[in-house]
Amino acid sequence: MSLEVRDLTISLGQRVLVDRLSFTVADGERFGIIGESGSGKSLTTLAVLGLLPDGITATGSIRLDGLEIIGMPERELARIRGRRVGAVFQDPQTALNPMRRIGDQLVEPLLLHGLVSRRDRPGRVRQAVRLAELVRLPEPELIVERYPHQLSGGQRQRVGIGIAVAASPQLLLADEPTTALDVTIQAEILALFNALVADAGASLIFVTHDLAVLSDVADTLLVLAGGVAVERGSVAELISNPRHPVTAGLVAAARRTSFTAEDVR
Ligand SMILES: Nc1ncnc2c1ncn2[C@@H]1O[C@H](COP(=O)(O)OP(=O)(O)OP(=O)(O)O)[C@@H](O)[C@H]1O
Numbered sequence: 001m002s003l004e005v006r007d008l009t010i011s012l013g014q015r016v017l018v019d020r021l022s023f024t025v026a027d028g029e030r031f032g033i034i035g036e037s038g039s040g041k042s043l044t045t046l047a048v049l050g051l052l053p054d055g056i057t058a059t060g061s062i063r064l065d066g067l068e069i070i071g072m073p074e075r076e077l078a079r080i081r082g083r084r085v086g087a088v089f090q091d092p093q094t095a096l097n098p099m100r101r102i103g104d105q106l107v108e109p110l111l112l113h114g115l116v117s118r119r120d121r122p123g124r125v126r127q128a129v130r131l132a133e134l135v136r137l138p139e140p141e142l143i144v145e146r147y148p149h150q151l152s153g154g155q156r157q158r159v160g161i162g163i164a165v166a167a168s169p170q171l172l173l174a175d176e177p178t179t180a181l182d183v184t185i186q187a188e189i190l191a192l193f194n195a196l197v198a199d200a201g202a203s204l205i206f207v208t209h210d211l212a213v214l215s216d217v218a219d220t221l222l223v224l225a226g227g228v229a230v231e232r233g234s235v236a237e238l239i240s241n242p243r244h245p246v247t248a249g250l251v252a253a254a255r256r257t258s259f260t261a262e263d264v265r
Pocket residue numbers: 012017035036037038039040041042043044053056209
């Protein structure tokens with residue numbers, strides 16, 4: 001799945017929140033969007049999903065395999081979300097429904113897109129267990145019967161990822177999916193993203209404020225500041241030779257926290 005964003009401008013009335021942003025994500029590419037809080041990362045990913053909050057508008061062009069997302073009617077957007085583009089957000093606690101079993105939530109996208117029948121209970125259970133296995137949840141047959149509060153934070157995020165990849169989308173959007181997790185769990189989840197996109201041949205857009213995280217899951221990087229793209233390039237290149245002060249600040253912050261010895265050499 002390729003994504004082509006051209007002159008994307010996101011506004012709230014007269015206030016421009018994202019200003020003429022352009023980037024391309026090739027088929028199978030792992031693309032990172034990084035920037036400080038308020039730089040426009042989340043609005044950019046929401047625009048790709050056609051999910052901007054009420055009152056916020058987008059102009060320009062967002063093409064998914066040539067299909068224009070901006071101005072697309074809601075019914076058509078609903079056919080794309082979950083099916084062609086999967087999304088994982090920061091907080092698995094609020095993304096999951098506390099009242100529904102894990103298995104039911106995992107298969108929801110399959111039901112929504114007609115890939116399994118609501119009447120086919122054995123089929124639904126099989127699919128739920130398959131997805132639990134895919135995201136490496138322990139005891140898949142048992143865990144699909146549980147409720148979100150019975151899982152750890154890392155396990156809940158695995159469920160969130162399972163839901164995102166359930167209908168085999170060819171583009172996966174991840175907005176700070178590891179920010180709420182502690183560092184060891186974070187590393188496991190990043191490894192899972194890498195394995196899933198490699199196995200599916202899917203493209204990944206990974207959004208974060210933490211360059212150390214991106215060095216593990218992205219090849220190419222776009223740096224946003226105040227709604228504007230200030231720098232772009234390969235992750236290795238930007239880490240070793242940041243040109244914009246914002247990028248240099250992100251490199252310094254990552255060095256202080258969790259770069260491995262290999263990254264900072
Ligand atoms: N629903 C909204 N109403 C008004 N302004 C908004 C809304 N959502 C975002 N903004 C504004 O748009 C700008 C970009 O926000 P966005 O959430 O995309 O930033 P971000 O880089 O994802 O930050 P964070 O890492 O804190 O989520 C910010 O100035 C923010 O205040």
